[in-house]
Amino acid sequence: MDFMKEEIERLKEKNLYRELREIETPQGKRVIVGGRELLNFSSNDYLGLAKEFDCECLKRWGAGSGASRLVCGSFTVHRELERRLAELKKTEDSLLFSTGYMANLGVISTLAGKGDLILSDELNHASIIDGIRLSRVEKVVYPHRSWEFVEEYLRKNREKYRRCFIITDSVFSMDGDIAPLDRLFEIKEKYDAILVIDDAHATGVVGWSSLELFKIEPDEKTVIVGTLGKALGTFGAFVCGSRALREYLINRCRSFIFTTALPPFIACQTLKNIEKVPERMEKLCRLIELFRDLTGIESRSAVFPYIVGSEREAVELSNYLFEKGFFVPAIRPPTVKESRLRITITAEHSEEELKGLWKTIKNFKKRAGEPPRGGCQS
Numbered sequence: 001m002d003f004m005k006e007e008i009e010r011l012k013e014k015n016l017y018r019e020l021r022e023i024e025t026p027q028g029k030r031v032i033v034g035g036r037e038l039l040n041f042s043s044n045d046y047l048g049l050a051k052e053f054d055c056e057c058l059k060r061w062g063a064g065s066g067a068s069r070l071v072c073g074s075f076t077v078h079r080e081l082e083r084r085l086a087e088l089k090k091t092e093d094s095l096l097f098s099t100g101y102m103a104n105l106g107v108i109s110t111l112a113g114k115g116d117l118i119l120s121d122e123l124n125h126a127s128i129i130d131g132i133r134l135s136r137v138e139k140v141v142y143p144h145r146s147w148e149f150v151e152e153y154l155r156k157n158r159e160k161y162r163r164c165f166i167i168t169d170s171v172f173s174m175d176g177d178i179a180p181l182d183r184l185f186e187i188k189e190k191y192d193a194i195l196v197i198d199d200a201h202a203t204g205v206v207g208w209s210s211l212e213l214f215k216i217e218p219d220e221k222t223v224i225v226g227t228l229g230k231a232l233g234t235f236g237a238f239v240c241g242s243r244a245l246r247e248y249l250i251n252r253c254r255s256f257i258f259t260t261a262l263p264p265f266i267a268c269q270t271l272k273n274i275e276k277v278p279e280r281m282e283k284l285c286r287l288i289e290l291f292r293d294l295t296g297i298e299s300r301s302a303v304f305p306y307i308v309g310s311e312r313e314a315v316e317l318s319n320y321l322f323e324k325g326f327f328v329p330a331i332r333p334p335t336v337k338e339s340r341l342r343i344t345i346t347a348e349h350s351e352e353e354l355k356g357l358w359k360t361i362k363n364f365k366k367r368a369g370e371p372p373r374g375g376c377q378s
C-alpha cells in the first residue's frame with residue numbers, strides 16, 4: 001500500500017497537496033477556523049442564504065426522504081419546487097436531482113448516445129467532463145468560449161452525426177466569465193443541435209437564469225442545469241427543459257432513479273430562500289461592480305480570479321491572507337491551468353471589507369518574507 005504514501009509525498013513536493021480545513025461555525029461571511037475568526041471570500045453561498053432555516057420545514061417534513069423518488073420518496077413539496085424553478089427559468093418543467101454532479105452526469109449520459117457528438121468548452125466543470133466520459137459519445141473539446149470553433153466544426157461535420165450537443169457552463173466556476181450564449185443559441189438553431197447550459201454559478205447571481213443576460217427565452221432544445229447548493233443556499237440540483245425531457249429523465253436517467261430523493265425539508269427551505277433572492281441579488285450586483293472597478297479584474301459574476309505566477313505563490317498568498325484574517329483559497333492545477341486565488345464575494349460583504357481584502361492582497365507583494373503557515377488550499 002506504499003503507492004498512496006509515495007503519491008502524497010510527490011504532491012507535497014509539488015505544492016499540490018490538499019487537506020480539509022474544518023469550519024466551526026455555519027457557512028457565512030464570518031467563519032471560525034482553528035479558533036480564529038476569518039472573513040470568508042471563498043464560498044459559493046453568494047447570497048448568504050446558507051445559514052437561513054425555517055423550523056416549519058423540518059417540523060412538516062422531517063429530515064429524511066426514505067426512498068428514491070420513483071419508489072415512495074416523491075413529495076408534494078418536490079413538485080412545488082420543480083414548478084417554481086421551471087417558472088423562474090422560463091421552461092416548461094423541471095426535475096430535481098440530489099446534486100449538481102449527479103444532474104450533469106445523468107443528463108449528459110442519458111441524452112447522448114451512439115452516433116452523437118458532444119461539443120464541450122475546455123473549461124467546463126468536472127461533472128460535465130465525467131458525464132461525457134460516462135456517455136462514451138464522441139466529444140470535441142473546444143477552446144474556451146470559442147463559438148467560432150463550434151460553428152465551424154458543425155458546418156463541416158454536422159452530417160456525420162445523429163444528435164449534436166453543445167455543452168457549456170454559463171458562468172465559469174474558476175474564472176467567473178460568461179459563455180457566449182447568444183451565439184451558441186443561434187448555432188444550435190442553425191445546425192439543429194441541443195444546447196445544455198450549466199447555470200450553477202449564474203442562478204441567483206446574474207439573474208434567475210443566465211439566458212436573461214442575453215434576453216433569450218429557452219426553447220425545447222435548451223436544457224438548463226442548476227444547483228441549489230450555491231446562491232440558493234441549500235443543497236441539491238435541478239434540470240429545466242421541456243415536459244418531455246422531464247418524463248424521459250424520470251424513466252431513463254440512472255443518477256435520478258437509483259438514489260435517495262432530496263430530503264423534502266430541503267425543497268421546502270429552498271422555496272423559502274427563493275423569496276429572499278431578488279433583494280439580495282440586487283445588493284450582490286452592486287458589490288460585483290464595485291469590486292470590478294476596485295481590482296480591474298474583469299468579472300460580471302461573483303467569482304473573481306486573481307492569477308499568480310506559480311503554485312507556490314498562490315499558496316503563499318493564501319497563507320498570508322489567512323494570517324491577516326481572510327479566507328481565500330489557492331486553486332491550483334489540475335483544477336485550473338494557471339494557479340490563482342479564487343475570490344468570491346457575497347451579498348453579505350460590505351464595501352469596506354472588499355477594500356480591506358484588496359489592500360491586503362496588494363500589501364503581500366511588498367512584505368518581507370514570512371514563513372507560510374495555515375491557509376486554505378484546494
Ligand SMILES: *Cc1c(COP(=O)(O)O)cnc(C)c1O
Nearest residue numbers: 099100101125127173200227229
Ligand atoms: C458546483 C457545480 C456543480 C456541482 O453541483 P453540486 O450540487 O455541488 O454537486 C456542477 N456544475 C458546476 C459548474 C458547478 O460549479
